[in-house]
Amino acid sequence: MELSDVIRRRRMVRNYTDEPVAAAAVGAALEHAVRAPSAGFSQGWAFLLLDTPGDVGRFWSVTTPDEGSAGTRWLAGMRRAPVVIVALSCKNAYLERYAEPDKGWTDRDEARWPAPYWDIDTGMAALLVLLTAVDEGLGACFFGVPPQRIDAFRDGFGIPADHHPVGAITMGHPAPGAVTGSARTRPRRPTADVVHRGRW
């Protein structure tokens, strides 16, 4: 598929069939993820791949309220996704990388960072997963792990203390009515509104 088609077709898919996903498609998504750019080539990211019903079920049970609880309707279709990939960032990898001689920030002072590049780079990698899903004829959705559930998620999957879940990605075959959410009710901001040529 042409890159422009992949980009235009990518939408967050929140409803899936129960058809399994080819392992090769998941593999391609993860291979592409590690092609993302990263500050200083720190590559301070990690991906928790959950691709068995048991692991996927455990993800939902530790990160969301019970099915049927208030505010969980949108999760019904999400729970059917056969694959969940949690994208994690590691700030320490950046502080260590930038303390190396060619960078020289040996004080590891976080005030030096104009933005949390560890989360940004992991987000860029996550976008490559989303785009690869489209290229593989699949759907995917990026969403957050609620802050109050992060400890349970860590315990449930043995996540190291210096890794932070930036977001999770469901992946699977889109079911009818797969695209819902804010993009159905809010217009896309026109390019002319967001691009400021020369000066603001």
Ligand SMILES: Cc1cc2nc3c(=O)[nH]c(=O)nc-3n(C[C@H](O)[C@H](O)[C@H](O)COP(=O)(O)O)c2cc1C
């Ligand atoms: C950082 C981030 C967090 C998001 N969190 C959620 C979420 O928790 N639940 C959800 O349904 N969608 C989530 N989304 C998806 C957005 O709602 C979606 O990207 C937006 O409405 C535009 O729709 P589109 O991606 O289909 O074009 C998230 C997207 C991003 C980039």
